[in-house]
Amino acid sequence: MKNPFRPTFGASPYYWAGRRVILDEFARAIDGYPGDPTRSLIIDGARGIGKTVLLTELEDIAAQQGWIVLRATGRHDMIRTLVESTIPMKIRELAPPPGRKVTGVSITGLGSVDTELTPGVDPTPTLSSRLRDLLGLLSGAGVLITVDEVQDADPDNLSHLAVAYQDLIRDNLEVSLAMAGLTHGVNRLLDLPGTTFLRRARRFELGPLTDDDARATLLATAEGSGRPFDNAGVDAAVHLAQGYPYLVQLVGYLAWSSSGGTITAEDVSVVRQDAVLTMGSQVHAPSLKGVPPAQIAYLRAVADLIGDEESVSSSAVAEAVGKRPNEATDTRGKLLDRGLIESPSWGQVSFTLPYLAEFLRSNRRVTRVN
Template identity: 45%
Template sequence: MVRTLVETTLPELLDTLGEPTGKRMLTGGSIAGLGSVTTAANPHHRTPEPTLITCLRQVADLLTPRGTGILITLDELQSADPGDLHELATAVQDLMRDNHDVALVAAGLPAGVEKLLQQEGTTFLRRAHRVDLTSVASAEAAELFTETASAGGRAMAPDAVAEAVTISQGYPYLMQVVGSLTWAQATLDQEDELSLKHVRSIRANAVQRIGLQIHGPSFHGVPDQQMNLLYAMAELSPSGEPVGTGDIARYLAVPPNALSMARAALLERSLVTVPRYGHLQFALPYAADHLLAHPHLRP
């Protein structure tokens, strides 16, 4: 991440802002009819190796007089290298101390982010303002499907929108998958409008995609006791509806208090939620589908 910023992203931005990053020297001049201009690399010029902070400072120095600043966005935070994060956080703090306008916005899966923030060098990020994103409301999801299709030059039928909202269940990643697969199916069918048949035809593929990209990594490394609880939830409620903890205990033939540690751990991993007292529910849509489709994951 840092190497890409230093070697590619920030130099390109500096060029765009009018600060050439190439170092050359003038070896000739030209006046019309008298001569020509040539340039060559300066063999005596030794430029210090750029660092993230020096590159960001160059950008900030150009932007501050213009009354604006730098926004750095980072996706999939849970997969970032802790060393890179430490370097990035240090650079951002340095610019803040010098009164430059700089902001860092990062997004990631809760469980992975929590694990990452326990590592050394992430103190600055631990103090950051946290926003837990909830599901997108149905009305907003419908609007997003309609407007996104329209922006791409296609209409999405109202019943197709309703079905897409139902399948995606307000989960942003799944909304992207459903929209993308529906668009692709309509293209394959050589039809301009995204219809109900297109949405319905891609449902299984969308569920499989979220299983591969989200559920698989989320369940990786979960201890046996917790996996047994998850499988009990899936088998008692394949549709993913809330399940009573008493029902889970009876299904596993254990006392209710025997679930306490596994329940707390799964809540910390953001794999389950407590929709109401005495009940558990999968935090992500189609988690039950994924578990039931992969019985080999059960201890």
């Protein structure tokens, strides 16, 4: 029997949990009319919270309704890739090869596909014209564009996409756009001129799964793999994972590997350190990359003060970093914007990522040796 857990970024889980509101609203929107506000989505949240696999679920929902899915990523030259390869490939899939006559398909529409064959006749294709060509081949269905890692997108590319998309919406065409990225980067991009239209998209910030959802995933994934959880085992795993989707998969994976048949609380406690260390290298370290020293100092102060509590008072943190209150407020605001801390109640701060306090405390020891 193979380990059924998938602690891999971008890998869809064997058993899906939660996020029902987004999935249901999106399904309804796809089924609805052009211009439905929920056809334009921005999903943001921390690393490992489940943005990429959620985009994949949205793609599946659209595909089930017969929609065409165009997948893009902010890490590459997305407009060029869409215009020059992704969309032409879809058009070729849908349109019959030239020469064969099929009723119901406009041959003029195909002309622009092979612009290289008729130089000087067709204008240079744009994202908008390409999408119109593709939409022209569909009836009763539309086109969903998904953009992952949108925090890394080039601002010009993103505003280009925004303009083309808005153009199609204005003509009541069946299009949908779902974007996902890290909270901080998404905020930064949406503040730029040129992306105004995207600011009107429905925004969903992903938080942790509920304990019930985490439990359901753990139980359902392990079941049928030959190594089910016992009651205390699943309780311990839910507790350790703290609803954080990547940890749910990781804890499940490690506990499954270390168990000898049924996954017990003992199996889970044995893998705790491994899980927290892996979380450190896969999530904490990359999340702290590029965070300026003043903000790191603030985070370290929170880590020192928080102990085993849920949160700590921001005035205590301000005092610990030796800053005047308004300076500390500024740093705190930036960290809130990065999604690294939260304010669970007035005047309190807590970490968003589980085990970040442990990471910062152990990391400090390492730093001091240097």
